[in-house]
Amino acid sequence: MTILVAYDGSGPARKAVEHAFVTYPDEEIVLLRVVEAASGSTTAGFDLAREYLKDRRDEIAEKGFDEVPEFENPDDVEFSTEVAVGQPAAEIVTFAEDHDVAHIIVGSHGRTGVSRVLLGSVAERIVRRSPVPVTVVR
Structure with missing residues (x-):
């Protein structure tokens, strides 16, 4: 069974990872970090934006999960990152x-303050759209 944990570096996302480690120590755990694409790109700027996002994705893939080993992981649960x-x-x-994920775990929120209100709740959208069960960790 594959467990997907949405990871954005926030406190709630860190709690979601720790919850996955404790609850599913013998399952395949995948931490997914999403490099957010700006909406409303014009056709002229699309190629430039796509190249920037590719570079940003590669940068995060190389070093974006440096803090993961610091998580409370008492049983040395194995995981992968995407x-x-x-x-x-x-x-x-x-x-x-x-990727045939059986369960998604997500922190209750990643943003705070005004940006959270204006941009909506990612966790809520995942719960509404997910084809598999979702656990929201506070």
């Missing part, structure tokens, strides 16, 4: 569909 580019909720659900 990076996607796009809108977080859509990319997380798509990854789950494409």
